Amino acid sequence: MNLSSLLTSLVIPLNLFAALLLLAVILFVTRHRKTAAALALSGLLWAGAWSLPATSLWVGGYLENMYPYQSAAQAPRADAIVVLGGYTAQNRSNWFLPSTASRTSARVERAADLYKAERAPYIVLSGAALDGGVSEAQIMAHTLSDLDVPAWATLMENNSLTTQQNGEYTARLLDEKGFKRVLLVTSALHMPRAVAIFRKQGVDVIPAGAAPQITVPDTPEFSRWRPSLLALQSSRSIIKEYVGILVYWSRGWT
Known part of the structure; x- marks a missing residue:
């Protein structure tokens, strides 16, 4: 596993939430309860934010629109x-619609x-x-x-x-x-x-890239503020790109 993949695995929402929750349980048992609560809340907020399509539209959309289609x-x-x-x-x-x-x-x-x-x-x-x-x-x-x-x-x-x-x-x-x-x-x-x-x-x-995929779908039931499993799953690719940009820059590859 290369460095980009490793760092991505560490910070994708569900993985980080699980890691912080485990650490919070350990700290709670050892009577560091305020720190435990802060860690658990941080993990919950991180996963919750990425479950919202609005987060992907803003953070992922920024990269997609750097070179207009x-x-x-x-x-x-x-x-x-x-x-x-x-x-x-x-x-x-579209990342907010099921695969076909x-x-x-x-x-x-x-x-x-x-x-x-x-x-x-x-x-x-x-x-x-x-x-x-x-x-x-x-x-x-x-x-x-x-x-x-x-x-x-x-x-x-x-x-x-x-x-x-x-x-x-x-x-x-x-x-x-x-x-x-x-x-x-x-x-x-x-x-x-x-x-x-x-x-x-x-x-x-x-x-000359393919058309953007992180866009508002033409479906009346879509809401950028309603938690979505598809948005949470897609967050890995967005986070991977930002981690990749950071790692490649640090290695002098870009």
């Missing part, structure tokens, strides 16, 4: 489209749209096999084939396990192919960290 036809032209792997089998269009079955991912669909809009002649797919099997790059290549993108237009980087490796290994491939300017495709939430990584590698990168 634009249609494929509006995107500038480049030498290649770079797509980063990351839960490629998931395709929830889909054969593709928003990132791959976005890359196909950019290619068909003739924004770039090649698509570079980056991502290793997280489970030791087929790489994410290969999975994305197969999906692009189903979306009528020709195999000759796709290139694969099959070894990266982290965003930092995405940038490092893909930059080498881009240099080998003579690609100078690229459209970068990833989730809107992940885009700020990804852009910083690629620019640190000297790549002339243009953000």
Whole structure:
């Protein structure tokens, strides 16, 4: 487990709440009751805040809107489209709505749209096999084939396990192919960290991410102030991004 994942696991709402509650019980038994109450209340408030969609809309929405979404036809032209792997089998269009079955991912669909809009002649797919099997790059290549993108237009980087490796290994491939300017495709939430990584590698990168997912859904029953299990579950990804930004900055990767 890398440092970003470890820190994320420590501070995600339910984990931190459980840890603080356990510590509070120990302190209560040892007669440090005021400290115990403060810790228990802190954990409850942390989990409670992240159960509110309003928290995700504000904190996660800030990252998603750093690079505004634009249609494929509006995107500038480049030498290649770079797509980063990351839960490629998931395709929830809105984090506050249940997942729906889909054969593709928003990132791959976005890359196909950019290619068909003739924004770039090649698509570079980056991502290793997280489970030791087929790489994410290969999975994305197969999906692009189903979306009528020709195999000759796709290139694969099959070894990266982290965003930092995405940038490092893909930059080498881009240099080998003579690609100078690229459209970068990833989730809107992940885009700020990804852009910083690629620019640190000297790549002339243009953000062209998938559409934002942390948005108010068009359903009358939705309330940003009503606790939601989906909001609580999604908080892990938002917290992971902020932890990742901090860790990558501290290591000089961005």
